[in-house]
Amino acid sequence: MNPEQPEDEQGEGKGTPIGRRVLLGTLGLGALGVLAAPALQRGTESFLAGASDKDPTGLTDLLPNGGGFRYYSVTSSVPRKDAADYRLKVDGLVARPGTYTLPDLRALPQTRLVRDVQCVTGWRVPGTPFEGVRLSRLLDAAGVREGAGAVRFTCFDGAYSESLTLRQARRADVLVALRMQDKDVSHAHGGPVRLYVAPMYFYKSAKWLSGITVTEDVRPGYWERRGYDVDAWVGRSNGRGDAPTS
Ligand SMILES: Nc1nc2c(c(=O)[nH]1)N[C@H]1C(S)=C(S)[C@@H](COP(=O)(O)O)O[C@H]1N2
Numbered sequence: 001m002n003p004e005q006p007e008d009e010q011g012e013g014k015g016t017p018i019g020r021r022v023l024l025g026t027l028g029l030g031a032l033g034v035l036a037a038p039a040l041q042r043g044t045e046s047f048l049a050g051a052s053d054k055d056p057t058g059l060t061d062l063l064p065n066g067g068g069f070r071y072y073s074v075t076s077s078v079p080r081k082d083a084a085d086y087r088l089k090v091d092g093l094v095a096r097p098g099t100y101t102l103p104d105l106r107a108l109p110q111t112r113l114v115r116d117v118q119c120v121t122g123w124r125v126p127g128t129p130f131e132g133v134r135l136s137r138l139l140d141a142a143g144v145r146e147g148a149g150a151v152r153f154t155c156f157d158g159a160y161s162e163s164l165t166l167r168q169a170r171r172a173d174v175l176v177a178l179r180m181q182d183k184d185v186s187h188a189h190g191g192p193v194r195l196y197v198a199p200m201y202f203y204k205s206a207k208w209l210s211g212i213t214v215t216e217d218v219r220p221g222y223w224e225r226r227g228y229d230v231d232a233w234v235g236r237s238n239g240r241g242d243a244p245t246s
């Protein structure tokens with residue numbers, strides 16, 4: 001699919017009574033999580049936190065595997081990928097475009113970071129380990145060309161996208177993550193490979209990562225076209241005053 005098409009219809013078309021883009025554009029950020037929730041609850045995947053989102057008692061937080069996280073997806077289902085069929089494509093303004101398999105990524109040096117995770121809707125999970133390959137390493141391997149200024153991320157859910165400036169993408173605390181909470185990244189958390197942008201709100205950490213495209217300019221991602229800040233530093237964006245995560 002062309003990632004620039006209005007992909008928000010995907011997984012959203014069924015049963016959405018009014019144009020969500022229009023609504024989100026006129027509402028405060030606080031409403032975003034609430035409006036996003038039905039997309040999750042319609043999901044055909046049985047995301048555990050889908051239940052905890054609906055649970056006013058908070059008791060489902062005690063279930064194993066919740067860990068304070070909410071599982072988010074903007075599509076109603078996501079294909080499963082594993083070591084046999086996962087591919088990560090690196091292209092755009094690079095000298096050496098290429099494709100990585102999961103074993104390829106596992107064979108590269110791994111970096112482990114332990115930081116807080118902060119969602120822009122308010123929930124925070126302290127001290128969460130992420131482990132993977134520094135994005136800067138993949139960019140260096142590809143050879144970023146003159147004139148490049150940003151990186152665009154695409155996902156095999158077929159809908160989500162994200163972006164960083166090249167300068168942000170080269171930070172040492174931005175990972176192509178293979179592990180989360182000291183386990184392989186689960187399907188529900190965006191596995192086998194997700195982005196992890198430690199100092200920014202968690203929406204920057206694109207799940208089910210399938211494409212890294214070096215571009216001239218920043219192309220706002222899925223939620224950014226719906227009102228979230230492109231520069232998403234925790235505590236310094238989106239009108240929120242959270243403590244930094246790193
Ligand atoms: N592909 C994809 N990536 C995504 C999202 C999504 O809906 N789809 N949601 C984002 C948001 S808003 C958050 S808070 C985190 C949630 O990650 P989790 O489901 O592992 O808790 O993923 C981010 N990355």
Ligand SMILES: [Mo]
Pocket residue numbers: 119120121202203
């Ligand atoms: Mo989020």
